[in-house]
Amino acid sequence: MEKLRARRLAVTPQRLAVLAVLQDLPDHPTAEKIYQEVRRQIPAISFNTVYKTLEVFCQKGLVTKVNPLHEMARYDKTTEEHAHLICRVCHRIIDLDWQPLALNSFTPEMLHGFLPEQQRLTVWGLCRDCQERQTETEG
Ligand SMILES: [Zn+2]
Ligand SMILES: [Zn+2]
Structure with missing residues (x-):
C-alpha cells in the first residue's frame, strides 16, 4: 500500500491485487499469467484492467518490463x-x-x-x- 502511496497512485483493490500477485510469482510473469492469478481474488476483473494497471506500474517505476524475446512482455518486480x-x-x-x-x-x-x-x-x-x-x- 505504501508503494502505491509513495508514487501518488490511488489505492484500489485492483492495484493491490496486481501488486500482491507480482510479489508472489517467482518468475517474470506475462500479463496473462498475472490476470489469471488476480482473477482468483477479483473474479470480475477484466484483462484490460490488469494490463492497464501493469502499464501504470511500469510508468511509475514499480515494475519493469522484460521483453528480450520480442513477443509477450514479462513483468519484473525487481526494478x-x-x-x-x-x-x-x-x-x-x-x-x-x-x-x-x-x-x-x-x-x-x-x-x-x-x-x-x-x-x-x-x-x-x-x-x-x-x-x-x-x-x-x-x-
Ligand atoms: Zn527451460
Ligand atoms: Zn528480473
Missing part, C-alpha cells in the same frame, strides 16, 4: 538493474546475481561517442528442466 538468465526453450527468466561494470569504466575508444545510460546482461541457454527433458528424449 534495480540486474542480469537475467533466459531459457531459449521454455522462455523461463531467472534473475542472475551479477554486478554489472560501472558505466564509466568504458573507455572513449570503446564508446565511439556513444553515451551509455543503462546496461543489461542477458545470458541465453537451457534451464535445468529443459536440460533434463533433452537427456530424456535422447536416451
Whole structure:
C-alpha cells in the first residue's frame, strides 16, 4: 500500500491485487499469467484492467518490463538493474546475481561517442528442466 502511496497512485483493490500477485510469482510473469492469478481474488476483473494497471506500474517505476524475446512482455518486480538468465526453450527468466561494470569504466575508444545510460546482461541457454527433458528424449 505504501508503494502505491509513495508514487501518488490511488489505492484500489485492483492495484493491490496486481501488486500482491507480482510479489508472489517467482518468475517474470506475462500479463496473462498475472490476470489469471488476480482473477482468483477479483473474479470480475477484466484483462484490460490488469494490463492497464501493469502499464501504470511500469510508468511509475514499480515494475519493469522484460521483453528480450520480442513477443509477450514479462513483468519484473525487481526494478534495480540486474542480469537475467533466459531459457531459449521454455522462455523461463531467472534473475542472475551479477554486478554489472560501472558505466564509466568504458573507455572513449570503446564508446565511439556513444553515451551509455543503462546496461543489461542477458545470458541465453537451457534451464535445468529443459536440460533434463533433452537427456530424456535422447536416451
Ligand atoms: Zn527451460
Ligand atoms: Zn528480473
